Amino acid sequence: MQVKRKSYIKPFEKVLAMLELEAITHTKNVQQTGDDFYKVQTDTTEDVLLHRLAYWESAGEDVLKNTTQVLLENTSNLESDYIQLDFFQQTEKNLRQSRILRYGVHDLHEYRGKFFPQLVRACINISEVKKGAIVFDPFCGSGTTLCEARISGMKSIGIDLNPLSVLISKVKTTMLDSSKREIEDAYQQVQNLLHPKGLPYKIEDRWTQADRNYLIGWFAKEALEDIHQILCAIEQLRDTRMQNFFKLNLSNILRSISWQKESDLRVRKEVGSYLAGDAQKKFLEEARRQIKKISPYLEALYAFSMDTAEVIEDNTVTYVKKNTKYLGQCDVLITSPPYATSLPYLDTDRLSLLVLGLMHRSEFPQKNLQMVGNREISEKRRVELWNLYLERKSELTPQITELIEQIAAENHKPGVGFRRRNLPALLAKYFLDMLDSIRAADAMLKPGAKAFYVVGSNSTYVADEKIDIKTNQLLWDLARNVGWRQVNYIDMDMPVSRDVFRKHQGTSEAILIFEKGL
Numbered sequence: 001m002q003v004k005r006k007s008y009i010k011p012f013e014k015v016l017a018m019l020e021l022e023a024i025t026h027t028k029n030v031q032q033t034g035d036d037f038y039k040v041q042t043d044t045t046e047d048v049l050l051h052r053l054a055y056w057e058s059a060g061e062d063v064l065k066n067t068t069q070v071l072l073e074n075t076s077n078l079e080s081d082y083i084q085l086d087f088f089q090q091t092e093k094n095l096r097q098s099r100i101l102r103y104g105v106h107d108l109h110e111y112r113g114k115f116f117p118q119l120v121r122a123c124i125n126i127s128e129v130k131k132g133a134i135v136f137d138p139f140c141g142s143g144t145t146l147c148e149a150r151i152s153g154m155k156s157i158g159i160d161l162n163p164l165s166v167l168i169s170k171v172k173t174t175m176l177d178s179s180k181r182e183i184e185d186a187y188q189q190v191q192n193l194l195h196p197k198g199l200p201y202k203i204e205d206r207w208t209q210a211d212r213n214y215l216i217g218w219f220a221k222e223a224l225e226d227i228h229q230i231l232c233a234i235e236q237l238r239d240t241r242m243q244n245f246f247k248l249n250l251s252n253i254l255r256s257i258s259w260q261k262e263s264d265l266r267v268r269k270e271v272g273s274y275l276a277g278d279a280q281k282k283f284l285e286e287a288r289r290q291i292k293k294i295s296p297y298l299e300a301l302y303a304f305s306m307d308t309a310e311v312i313e314d315n316t317v318t319y320v321k322k323n324t325k326y327l328g329q330c331d332v333l334i335t336s337p338p339y340a341t342s343l344p345y346l347d348t349d350r351l352s353l354l355v356l357g358l359m360h361r362s363e364f365p366q367k368n369l370q371m372v373g374n375r376e377i378s379e380k381r382r383v384e385l386w387n388l389y390l391e392r393k394s395e396l397t398p399q400i401t402e403l404i405e406q407i408a409a410e411n412h413k414p415g416v417g418f419r420r421r422n423l424p425a426l427l428a429k430y431f432l433d434m435l436d437s438i439r440a441a442d443a444m445l446k447p448g449a450k451a452f453y454v455v456g457s458n459s460t461y462v463a464d465e466k467i468d469i470k471t472n473q474l475l476w477d478l479a480r481n482v483g484w485r486q487v488n489y490i491d492m493d494m495p496v497s498r499d500v501f502r503k504h505q506g507t508s509e510a511i512l513i514f515e516k517g518l
């Protein structure tokens with residue numbers, strides 16, 4: 001069998017490419033015959049290779065045919081109306097020769113910290129799980145793992161504490177079964193229902209007084225009225241799948257009609273003017289753009305046999321303690337957990353969370369505390385966390401406790417600002433939370449199951465000196481405390497030959513592969 005690797009992928013992806021090929025063909029007997037060309041002796045059929053490979057462009061006994069993966073990626077260049085019936089049979093198609101990371105449902109909603117669909121597919125292949133297996137993501141975010149598991153014919157379970165993540169994951173996983181026709185029909189209905197007369201209820205009844213007071217600080221009064229009108233139209237659709245799809249389209253345009261500065265992760269305000277009707281216009285444009293983009297992808301998925309996805313809104317650690325349903329049932333775990341000093345997920349999503357009624361403003365502090373990698377704490381909470389750390393530090397590794405205490409020795413000195421003073425307690429909480437989440441994951445997995453963690457490192461300044469927080473290496477060792485075997489550590493920032501010096505510049509990401517004991 002001949003196979004051609006994608007020529008434009010990064011060094012770590014080449015490592016994954018080889019691992020997935022060896023796993024699918026059940027052999028290490030792979031011979032290189034050209035720059036990206038390989039030959040492999042295998043009983044695995046051409047169809048299986050074509051359908052499953054993530055980092056390969058083509059495969060074949062005699063003639064090379066394009067893999068399903070490159071064809072799915074290339075649907076992002078097509079317009080549904082022009083899709084060629086023989087698209088999937090073509091071998092000489094002009095494919096885009098670059099990494100395509102946001103195609104199909106993966107571009108439905110922005111989400112910080114998303115990882116790549118191809119990476120998930122490769123991990124599924126490397127894990128060698130069979131169709132019908134259960135893929136688990138304890139920090140599912142926007143649902144990349146869940147979608148790729150479904151497409152690969154696996155069941156998937158995802159947990160996330162952020163209600164917006166849960167909504168995005170639900171929409172992405174359920175849209176995989178919908179057709180262009182259904183979405184177009186729903187769009188027509190929403191468009192027809194978008195009028196100010198006869199709204200089913202008043203704007204005062206949509207949001208609580210406290211939430212409305214907050215929103216009025218971020219939107220013009222007319223903008224909020226328009227948003228209410230759009231939501232009323234969406235809520236009249238009968239199919240909740242479609243309702244949720246359009247809610248995400250609305251969520252995508254909120255920033256552009258709010259007073260929050262665009263392209264700014266921090267929450268900053270710039271009051272401007274608002275033109276009545278702008279929200280409806282932008283919402284419909286966004287919905288059209290999305291429909292145009294996902295339609296060819298959904299058409300391409302038509303013949304795929306998919307399994308179910310379940311999305312759970314909860315704190316991973318407490319969920320696993322309360323529920324026995326999936327204990328010991330999961331065949332593989334693929335996730336990207338929050339980083340040590342992570343993004344303030346809830347705060348950056350707060351306009352969407354409030355507008356869509358997913359959370360009340362009063363619930364933020366409590367939920368923020370449960371977030372792994374949370375950054376905002378009071379002095380009282382800092383002291384509590386530090387005492388908890390002193391009680392539990394023997395559960396962590398010496399590298400982690402040395403790092404925390406090295407930072408504490410400087411940052412606990414009198415006169416240090418509160419952000420720096422909080423850092424040791426926050427890091428301690430992060431590593432204890434991650435330990436608890438690995439224990440929870442261990443309880444969910446079958447004996448011998450593999451776990452893939454994509455993790456990045458951070459750095460901080462302590463007494464004007466830069467210190468690396470090598471979260472990936474620290475978690476690599478920490479997982480041993482739960483009894484997991486270290487299988488493979490894949491550095492995602494492997495330098496290409498020209499930039500060998502970059503490796504020493506600090507932050508880096510890695511894929512950690514573990515195996516639960518038998």
Ligand SMILES: C[S@@+](CC[C@H](N)C(=O)[O-])C[C@H]1O[C@@H](n2cnc3c(N)ncnc32)[C@H](O)[C@@H]1O
Binds near residue numbers: 112145338
């Ligand atoms: C890096 S993101 C995951 C992104 C995801 N891989 C994707 O492709 O979209 C980490 C996620 O962990 C979630 N999270 C943080 N603490 C959590 C907890 N205690 N339980 C469940 N989810 C949590 C955050 O809400 C965030 O969505």
